[in-house]
Amino acid sequence: MYGVLVNTRLVPEGEEPKTWQDVLDPKWSGQIVMDDPRAIGGGFVFFSAALVALGEDFLRNLAAQKPVLTRNIADSANRVARGEFALMIPFALGLFPQVKDVPTVKVVMPEPGAPFVLQGISIPAQVRHPNAARLFIDYLLSDKVQAHLAANYLRPVVDSALDAAPPEARDLLSAPLLGTSDPPRSEERLALAAEIFTD
């Protein structure tokens, strides 16, 4: 799931973006570091979800904020923590353990929802041990594994695990979902992203 990483020293309490439209406020111009949406990755997932849910105009206005585009997402989180940028969009919750203990950052999940990546599991039609495969999937869906995912800020698919997660994780992971990428349409959307977000 993706939210926004905010530097609490640069952004006073209460002024963080509460909806995705809030990031279009002129005060964020030049303050945003962005996972490059022009290549396959978190930035592109955000782009696809926002394209469908928030419209192309939202993305064009976001590009007008002159975000700094980068593919080095781990370092971007650090740079927000250091105060080089106020916001990181989008911020993968799975990265949160890296900056969790740093006093200068926090994560917000803007409304109406969070872009997400769907991790699916499938069993091929022709497989030697179908029951073993099903048993493995059952294991992956067990509370033990799902709780482990939740503790690492990855959203579990089993509600009981979500309820049992630590409070900070649960709050973030319970956010409503915005949408995800659409693989068959990736190429045309990548082209659109390249057109909207030019250097």
Added chain:
Amino acid sequence: MAIADIMRQSRRRTSTVLTGPVLLLVIVAVLTVSPVLLLAYGGLRDAPIGAPGNLTLDNISRLVLSSAWLVILETAVISASAVIGGFLVGGVALAWLVGRTNLPGASFFEAVLTLPLYIPPIMMAVAWAMLGAPRVGLLNVVSRETLRFEVLDVYSHTGVIWYLLVFSVAFQLSFAASAFRTFDASLEEAGRVSGARPFRVLVRIVVPLLFPILSGVFLYSLVRSFEAFEGPLLLGAQAGVDMISVEIYDLVQNRLPPDYPMASIMGVFSVLIVLPLTWYQWHVLGRRSFTVLGARGYKSGSYDLGVWKIPAFLLCILATVLVVFLPISQLVLGSFTRFFGVFEAGFTLDHYSSVLHNGQLLRALRNSAVLGTIGATLALLLSGLVAYVIARGRTVPRWVRITLNFLSWLPLTVPGIVLALGFLWLYAFAPIPLYATRVGLVIAYVVLVLPLAARAMVGSLSQISADIEEAGRVAGSGWLRTVVTILIPLIWPSAMVAWILAFVGIFRDLSTSVLLVPPGQPVFSTALLELWGVGKIEEVCVLSVLAMLPMVVARYLVGRLQGYEMRMRSTSR
């Protein structure tokens, strides 16, 4: 009659003696030229090598018509600005001060200012990325307090130029200082005796006579900046600064599918652009060893600075702080910070313990050491043979010696990433399984450091008269025995210097390693890059600090060996 017999005999010996050098020439030619040729072939096809396709000029027209051409231009402009700036400061001013005046602490300055040549560039790039980071970099924090503005945003064109400039200063100082030092003082004295003031002597006599060497040094530095990889990768990529080595890397690593034809043709173009510069360097620097880095003690024609000693000393202190002290301190400081840039998070030894307990990282260090040792030894053997043929092969035809000489310079023309790409393709189609192996990596390393080692060996061998060996041969010993009992005792310091430089050259390398490293077996520089990529700056600093010690030791050893050799030579004269 007797004379005809002798001539017949010597002709026979010539033909048997010839096969060795020609075989060597073939081996060196294959190693140095085939990667680039393969790339040229790949660039002229419309599909990657191995896939069915036709020869086409499309890629060339794509390159010329697209913005890729601008990348090359941008690279040239940036590297030129950095190198010119560095030249005025480092190549001339500092080199003259350190090599030819009675500057206090001259040998110390020379030793320290050449240290960046031993430190892996990626460490320096990381250090400067931290020092000049907007808002939180140490330089900016201090300048914000004192000067009310931030002095350097390292993620910009200026930042990349600054980084390259700092390196240029170190490079050029190393080579130019020895040129200034060994310049014959009598020519200057002639000028002084005729009444010219010191500055005029410098400008009208010293610099023009040193022009060939200085221009060679300048061009060498220009080529290194043009081909620079680490700085532009870390600092330039997100600032929209496009430089050629990073662009080629990007085409191969970050495109799906990798754009091999375009990368190949860009690689070939970069080699073609640099080739005339390398040819000129070879022509001018020729047999000179450009590895005389800071020999201790020996001074000729020391110019008395008088009252200017103090400003000169301060200038050198400033240079040392900027070029060496600041980056290294930043790395040391960063290794103890809990979270770089957030000082309120405090200091800790945790990063040291996590690195020292990280088997993968320690394996990378060991990997580099092992590959460096093997590669340096092989490079020494190869360059020793090459140097022997060039400097001693009087029965070898001139064309063989000249070609061998030029081929041993050739790898300098090829940016590390282009060399790696060429070898990648070579291994993909070689009958022996070298692809994604450490053996393949070592072979590429040997080619990479060949120019360095060959220059050191040629320079050393040229200084030894052939009489000594001939005396041995006349007394009846075979070739091998002559070499072992007579030559090696004389050149072993140079050989050790060549070995150390080759080892350091391999250890520092990133652009070649990054494409050829077998998966799961990183070397030091690629491990550092990976750590940087996941944002663990503090651990990068720890690893850098750990690697710094061997580098300083290497620098020290080189200095001692060169001093020893100088004393050895002067007593034998």
